[in-house]
Amino acid sequence: MVQILIVTLLVLCCAAYWLQRLAPATTIPFWRALAGSLQGTQVFPALRAKAERLATPNGASSGCGGCKGCDKSGGGCH
Numbered sequence: 001m002v003q004i005l006i007v008t009l010l011v012l013c014c015a016a017y018w019l020q021r022l023a024p025a026t027t028i029p030f031w032r033a034l035a036g037s038l039q040g041t042q043v044f045p046a047l048r049a050k051a052e053r054l055a056t057p058n059g060a061s062s063g064c065g066g067c068k069g070c071d072k073s074g075g076g077c078h
Contacts, residue, residue, distance in 0.1 A: 020054075025057065027054070028054070028056075031051045031054040031055040034051040035051035035052040038051065
């Protein structure tokens with residue numbers, strides 16, 4: 001029974017990770033709800049800050065802002 005719970009949790013975490021990487025706009029409602037629920041508490045301030053950043057459409061975009069080589073070449077991302 002414990003093994004099933006661990007595997008289920010792992011699969012859900014992997015699915016959430018790839019959903020955030022491939023379609024970040026679909027996870028905006030989740031991040032917005034998480035940021036709203038953590039707004040009044042003092043626990044997990046780093047998680048609250050990240051959720052607030054990811055709750056905005058431009059914070060969740062994986063465009064040129066996430067690329068490390070954009071500034072060096074000056075030719076754009078990739």
